[in-house]
Amino acid sequence: MPRIPSPFRGRVREGVNRKREGVLIEPCHECGAEIRDPYKTCKEIFEAILVKDYSELGYAAVHQLVVDCYVLQHPVGHSPRSNAYHIMNLCGILEHGRNPGAGTNDGIKGTDQEAKYRAFPELEAPEDQGPVTVADVVGANDLEEHKTLMQKWAKSVWEAWAFHQDWARQAAREREGG
Secondary structure (H helix, E strand, O other): OOEEOOOOOOOOOOOOOOOOOOOEEEEOOOOOOEEEOOOOOHHHHHHHHHHHHHHOOOHHHHHHHHHHHHHHHOHHHOOHHHHHHHHHHHHHHHHHOOOOOOOOHHHOOOOOHHHHHHHOOEEOOOOOOOOOOHHHHOOOOOHHHHHHHHHHHHHHHHHHOHHHHHHHHHHHHHHOOO
């Protein structure tokens, strides 16, 4: 499958109500997040959120959103096919009511799992990854705030990937059997 480029180029970053503590280390070169102590990278922030997902009751309810948003905002470390997989997941959650705590293996499970994955197009990431990042989610005070911030993050990522939404909608419909 050919690589699908993204002509979407930079929206102006809108202000986000960010709770910031600690010394600014530097912005992430992929998503633009303001990394602050005690974290050194977005990956450390992501891993801190995953610890909550796996250890605190209720946080797993939005686990797939955490994974999809992080991967889509940090496309350098994986294949452009992975972008297709995660934007399809995000579409299924945001537009088709898919449960973000249910996981995603049903999208490519079975003996032909690798063939299904290889059939995904290679979607290039947009230049602007959206105004909400993993750094905006990590400071949630409780589960409800975490869920609210995750929805904002997911919508921000979805909007940033606007050029690939038609493909994602079609793939999500096919995945759901419609």
